[in-house]
Amino acid sequence: MPKNAFYAQSGGVTAVINATACGVIETARAHPQEIGTVYAGAHGILGALQEELIDTAEESAETIAALRHTPAGAFGSARYKLKGLEENRAQYERLIEVFRAHDIGYFFYNGGGDSQDTAHKVSRLGEHLGYPITCIGIPKTVDNDLPGTDSCPGFGSVAKYIAVATREAGLDVASMARTSTKVFILETMGRHAGWIAAASALAREEEGDPPHVILLPEVPFEQQRFLERVRASVERFGYCVVVVSEGVRTADGGFLSDQGSRDAFGHVQLGGVAPVVAAMVKEGLGYKYHYAIADYLQRAARHIASATDVEQAYAMGRAAVELALAGRNAVMPTIVRESDEPYRWRVGEAALEDVANVEASMPAEYIDDSGFFVTEACLRYLRPLIAGEDYPPYVNGLPAYARLRRRLVEKRLPAFEA
Amino acid sequence: MPKNAFYAQSGGVTAVINATACGVIETARAHPQEIGTVYAGAHGILGALQEELIDTAEESAETIAALRHTPAGAFGSARYKLKGLEENRAQYERLIEVFRAHDIGYFFYNGGGDSQDTAHKVSRLGEHLGYPITCIGIPKTVDNDLPGTDSCPGFGSVAKYIAVATREAGLDVASMARTSTKVFILETMGRHAGWIAAASALAREEEGDPPHVILLPEVPFEQQRFLERVRASVERFGYCVVVVSEGVRTADGGFLSDQGSRDAFGHVQLGGVAPVVAAMVKEGLGYKYHYAIADYLQRAARHIASATDVEQAYAMGRAAVELALAGRNAVMPTIVRESDEPYRWRVGEAALEDVANVEASMPAEYIDDSGFFVTEACLRYLRPLIAGEDYPPYVNGLPAYARLRRRLVEKRLPAFEA
Structure with missing residues (x-):
């Protein structure tokens, strides 16, 4: 038997x-x-x-x-x-x-x-x-963090979802920016590695296309440099699409989301880095913003x-x-x-x-010098996975x-x- | 000429x-x-x-x-x-x-x-x-609120997006609920009318399918009744999917989202009713939750x-x-x-x-007696629009x-x- x-x-x-x-x-x-x-x-x-x-x-x-x-x-x-x-x-x-x-x-x-x-x-x-x-x-794993394999089943689909969402929402913001929202923030999964947020870069075909800023957990967040980048994008292209990984950390190692909003009961709200980033944009630059939190929609899509x-x-x-x-x-x-x-x-x-x-992380050479975007090597790696x-x-x-x-x-x- | x-x-x-x-x-x-x-x-x-x-x-x-x-x-x-x-x-x-x-x-x-x-x-x-x-x-208009026309171009597609997202995220939560998230909240657009949130009901085919609760702007929000409904769903089906319209109001006419979280600077955060509802669920029932805010993704999809x-x-x-x-x-x-x-x-x-x-609103006979779901007449109206x-x-x-x-x-x- x-x-x-x-x-x-x-x-x-x-x-x-x-x-x-x-x-x-x-x-x-x-x-x-x-x-x-x-x-x-x-x-x-x-x-x-x-x-x-x-x-x-x-x-x-x-x-x-x-x-x-x-x-x-x-x-x-x-x-x-x-x-x-x-x-x-x-x-x-x-x-x-x-x-x-x-x-x-x-x-x-x-x-x-x-x-x-x-x-x-x-x-x-x-x-x-x-x-x-x-x-x-x-x-x-959607996180693409297993060693020994070039990619992980699950990642390619969430990558495609985020790239498509970035392109579509980017068109929306571009068409409204003159009189309405100028900064759109999309929060993605990725507690430890920036693979999912990085995949949004696939949406860019030409200079000026969204996303304009990607915030990765691998790069310590610096508020002032971030705001300068957002302002430059709005001034040059009329709007700015920010894709932020839920796992972004500040220089002291804490999650950026933990600095965030408190709920009606005074508790820190977890799982929401987008509103924190949005508040910074509003406070620091005064731009009208919108944000989306894709959460399970991205990995179930x-x-x-x-x-x-x-x-x-x-x-x-x-x-x-x-x-x-x-x-x-x-x-x-x-x-x-x-x-x-x-x-x-x-x-x-x-x-x-x-x-x-063992957790495989995103190679350093996949992140560009600014820390706000990925390199061509990264795009070459990502492209076939969403095909x-x-x-x-x-x-x-x-x-x-x-x-x-x-x-x-x-x-x-x-x-x-x- | x-x-x-x-x-x-x-x-x-x-x-x-x-x-x-x-x-x-x-x-x-x-x-x-x-x-x-x-x-x-x-x-x-x-x-x-x-x-x-x-x-x-x-x-x-x-x-x-x-x-x-x-x-x-x-x-x-x-x-x-x-x-x-x-x-x-x-x-x-x-x-x-x-x-x-x-x-x-x-x-x-x-x-x-x-x-x-x-x-x-x-x-x-x-x-x-x-x-x-x-x-x-x-x-x-995605809001489907123009009079004189049976439906508005733009609404059918956002309705389809929300119904698909509800079905997909619902499967995700169902598969994880034993050890993880038990309540999932999806926030939809709809400042004045509940059409978009109502469309999530199309995802339900059989008793117990998500969505389990729909919160419409047409129905004044009652926290205790809502929590009872969530608890009943979790006890019966193991999980609960809540679809909430951004325009939900309390009995005094204020937006539920305004009771919500404050940002890092102490300002009320607008456009986020999902975290308010999530905090209620956690505080009142102790269930682990997740929420998604589809925002522009829904109307650009x-x-x-x-x-x-x-x-x-x-x-x-x-x-x-x-x-x-x-x-x-x-x-x-x-x-x-x-x-x-x-x-x-x-x-x-x-x-x-x-x-x-003139703003056309959702007919009262499209909302069921509980106020948490729509009627068969509503589904009959909605079905062809997402086909x-x-x-x-x-x-x-x-x-x-x-x-x-x-x-x-x-x-x-x-x-x-x-």
Whole structure:
């Protein structure tokens, strides 16, 4: 009898993580001699700890195929990091216990650096406990901060969303600036790395096109230099589009957003750097402003996903299963770039121990001397990642996303307090 | 010699106002015996007052065709309301003077209620001053608040954007809610009418689908009832998606956003009702929240425009010229709905004096008894307006929007202080 597989989604979801799930499940289904049923964790790894396993065999081929064009985490994801082996060995043992109870021989963990670390630990513990399990990490993160892979599935689509939004909102502001808003601020995700905000630069084709200022977490914020740049843009082009990463910090290392507004109860409002920047612009320059906070809209925007990203997300899922079938263990499939233009890439492989808990940052040479824009090298890197459109089907004017049955497998073990 | 035409965009721009411009210019070009050159006002009516007339004859047929898929105001718009005839007769006389200097016999004014009022006044004054001019208003507003027309070009696309965003972000929150964000708040435009927020209801297909709560300006906000509704949604479905119109008011008539956060300088922050609602949720229920403020992204989002809206925006532009050629004056083409399902509509006509300065509001029977959702009658009205996709062409992963030359006609008059 072939062993079953366990697949889980981890951390913040993306527009294409379900395309990876689709790649895993479709590829597994194509190998019934080697892989039994794919069980998906309900809410990620919690599904394994709590023995809440979604039986993907209950989903039709059409539903699984529809995952390719469905955003967010169809099985539920979780922000839940397993503690260290020493601190909480019981959790890891529970995982192995659940895997054993359901005859699971393959563990596919779809997430960022933390998840690769967990997959790595499970692989080592399995051996130690006499229940060897094939552990394959699958890359996913909008933050593009995984090492060992040229880019991360999820990033290309959020990059495309931000570039499109910058171009469109930029046209709006340009047309109104004479009598109304002169400064528009778009806040993007990116707590530690500026990749997402940097992608807005793709919207610029000609001198004077938006964005005019990009504020990156990598560059300590200097209010006076920023205001001078905004003023210069308004004086020269009539308006200014600022794209600001939520993770921008001041010279003392604090988040700029923490200096910000207080709510009705006097509490500092988190997650809003745009209003802080807007207030500076109004106070320092007197310009009328507007701001947008894209928040989840950016990472859920499957309707404007990058076709390259969708293809790679699917390919990572398929490759994960193929690596497992080839007897590889404790590895993660990667994207290897072979050339920028024409863009060529292939599937590679990285050892989980090299990927786990390492954060890849944006290279210094991708930021220009002013600190307010990116370099041509950065644009060359980014361009292929947003290439191509991959529209979901529409019904009644709205994207028709997959609806799963999410039937749970019957439990075989006593409850466990995660 | 045929008379020239003047076309101007007015007020907040939309994803499809340029489709209307395209309809005006293409139709005028098809009638060279009756209409000479179409001059577009640089920044709306200011272009006429300051004699800054963009010569659209300098734009190629391809560029004009591309306006159909280009968002925002290609010639520049303006938030500029002409004063009353008595207060500032000089402005109206200047308009007539500029029209006379450039042999302009047709005035097409593309905007909301204020603009229809201006077009109406110009038409009366022209007669009075012995320079009769054909004045045609063309409807445009994302707020859907013009009377006499079943819907307004611009609204269908923002409605589609908000419905898509609600569905996508809703899937995101649903997949994360077990361990992370439980309440997501999406702030929409709509200072006076709840149409845009109401459109989010289209995202719901089945019981439990988002949105779970819609906050409309038409319904006085009651904090306790709101929090109870949020709690019930979280308890029942695991999460809650709230769509809030920027124009929501408390029982005393003040904007809810004004009760909100203060910036770093102690000023009340405008345009942010989402953080106010979020703070209430956190304070009153303790749930983790996220919020998005779509701002200009929603009305500039040509990439996800409604095909119905694009078609109607173009049709209004074409009809405006056809009405002028048929000798009509001081009228506005309208959208007349003939049936909901299948959706059938035709072009109608309204007198500017009936449209000017009248604000159409959302019918009371479109809001359900709870005040937190819309009725089936409302959905029946909304559904056809978001139907169909009309994707712009893409180059290098980004929408290829029209770039105009915007060459100004030589001035023939002394400067005028607008």
